[in-house]
Amino acid sequence: MLVPEVVITGLGVLACNGLGRREFWRALGDGESGIRPISRFDAGGFPCQIGGELKDFDPADFMKRNVVKNWHRHVHQAVACSRLAVEDSDLVAARYDPDRVAVAMGTSIGSPNEAYQGQVEAYESGGYKKVNKFASSAFSGHAATVHVSIDFGLRGPAITISSGCATGLDVLAWGCETIRMGRADAAVVGATESPLFPMSFATACSLGILSQRNDAPNSAMRPFDRYRDGIVLSEAAVALVLERRDRAEARGAPILAEVLGNASSAEARNPLILEKSGEALARACQAALAEAGVSPNEVDHVQAHGVSLEMYDRCESKAYKSVFGDRAYRLPISGIKSMLGQPYSAGGLLGVSAALLALNEGVVAPTINLEDPDPECDLDFVPHHARLNDLDTAMVTAMCFGGTHSATVLRRAA
Numbered sequence: 001m002l003v004p005e006v007v008i009t010g011l012g013v014l015a016c017n018g019l020g021r022r023e024f025w026r027a028l029g030d031g032e033s034g035i036r037p038i039s040r041f042d043a044g045g046f047p048c049q050i051g052g053e054l055k056d057f058d059p060a061d062f063m064k065r066n067v068v069k070n071w072h073r074h075v076h077q078a079v080a081c082s083r084l085a086v087e088d089s090d091l092v093a094a095r096y097d098p099d100r101v102a103v104a105m106g107t108s109i110g111s112p113n114e115a116y117q118g119q120v121e122a123y124e125s126g127g128y129k130k131v132n133k134f135a136s137s138a139f140s141g142h143a144a145t146v147h148v149s150i151d152f153g154l155r156g157p158a159i160t161i162s163s164g165c166a167t168g169l170d171v172l173a174w175g176c177e178t179i180r181m182g183r184a185d186a187a188v189v190g191a192t193e194s195p196l197f198p199m200s201f202a203t204a205c206s207l208g209i210l211s212q213r214n215d216a217p218n219s220a221m222r223p224f225d226r227y228r229d230g231i232v233l234s235e236a237a238v239a240l241v242l243e244r245r246d247r248a249e250a251r252g253a254p255i256l257a258e259v260l261g262n263a264s265s266a267e268a269r270n271p272l273i274l275e276k277s278g279e280a281l282a283r284a285c286q287a288a289l290a291e292a293g294v295s296p297n298e299v300d301h302v303q304a305h306g307v308s309l310e311m312y313d314r315c316e317s318k319a320y321k322s323v324f325g326d327r328a329y330r331l332p333i334s335g336i337k338s339m340l341g342q343p344y345s346a347g348g349l350l351g352v353s354a355a356l357l358a359l360n361e362g363v364v365a366p367t368i369n370l371e372d373p374d375p376e377c378d379l380d381f382v383p384h385h386a387r388l389n390d391l392d393t394a395m396v397t398a399m400c401f402g403g404t405h406s407a408t409v410l411r412r413a414a
Contacts, residue, residue, distance in 0.1 A: 006176045009253040010089025010241030012081035013353050016052030016234050017339055020084055025357045028365040029386045033218040033339045035232050040196050048210035050217040051196050052234025052341035070134045071143060077237035078105050078144035078192040079151050085188065086152060089241040094251050102156040102178045102187035105144040106167035108344040109195060144192050156184045164400030166264060167191050168238065168348030169408050173262035175242045185247055190239030191345040204233060209309060222369040223306035223335035224313050224377040231308050234341030238349035255413035256356045261292030267403025274311050274403055278319030281405040285323045285395065288407040296324045300391040301358050303351035305399040306335025306367065307342055312399055317377045332382050332389060335367035348398035352408065355394040359412040364389050
């Protein structure tokens with residue numbers, strides 16, 4: 001039996017520098033940062049007071065107000081980006097058997113935010129009878145998958161994945177495998193993250209990983225730069241529609257790219273400190289290339305993890321040198337978190353979204369704020385400005401604490 005090819009036919013993006021595919025792509029091409037002073041809560045007591053908030057996002061534009069009230073922000077974002085992706089692909093008009101459409105959403109922390117805290121206070125003041133009956137599910141990571149399935153009446157395989165910053169690529173890999181194994185004909189997959197609440201900030205400040213460039217938020221995220229001083233937390237959500245190529249072509253669907261290969265690896269060494277050699281990330285990249293049937297010499301572009309932490313940036317740079325050899329110095333490698341901040345689980349799919357921009361529009365997004373490169377990060381990170389480049393094949397990578405890494409290989413639709 002022939003294994004079906006899997007293509008991306010829809011993209012929905014909610015990012016701090018743009019809502020929707022076109023606005024997000026425009027902002028990337030313009031090198032526009034979405035990082036600003038925090039308005040969601042009073043961050044005055046924290047050393048970091050900036051973040052990537054979703055500007056002008058109103059969940060009531062995508063969900064009924066009673067649903068908005070009962071569920072948390074990561075659910076709102078998941079439903080919204082999935083609606084955008086489904087509209088982008090015109091999936092409803094395809095009339096798939098709902099039993100043959102899979103759903104997978106991912107999140108790293110769900111939403112244990114101010115709404116959760118409100119339920120804690122209700123319990124402490126009046127016992128369990130004061131707790132909202134939806135509380136046990138509202139901040140659950142799986143609530144996002146549940147609501148996307150319900151919203152579109154999709155009854156195929158459904159799963160929630162949580163693998164830290166690798167989540168987005170791992171959700172994509174699950175969707176592709178589900179289609180290739182014949183368990184579904186299409187899938188809606190995505191990742192959603194909303195880490196902008198006090199406890200999230202407190203934990204990151206305790207670890208000492210947040211940037212303190214409060215007076216210059218647009219230049220705070222500086223991946224691969226010698227003078228980086230940490231990450232900036234952000235919220236984001238991305239959804240993709242995946243389909244069998246033959247079914248997509250038969251209905252005349254827009255094909256944004258073919259997903260050629262996915263892979264992941266683990267260091268199994270330390271929960272916080274990465275191995276310096278980048279060997280595990282290199283293994284994930286090599287395995288993704290092997291599944292794709294693509295040689296390193298065929299890769300035209302890399303969307304990097306680029307998280308603005310010295311240990312990660314250096315590990316990542318070494319991994320690319322290991323995988324691509326001397327060619328690593330000639331590959332355009334983008335670090336778009338310089339504009340977006342760190343949205344944990346959604347980061348990998350934001351990288352996929354930027355790779356789709358490169359493959360479809362010939363625009364390689366820049367790494368902004370790269371003013372004085374780290375000597376150990378001496379590759380072509382497309383500094384400052386977008387670059388026009390005709391590309392066929394792109395790789396996207398994601399790295400996570402504990403040394404779990406993933407990679408995806410995409411090819412422009414023929």
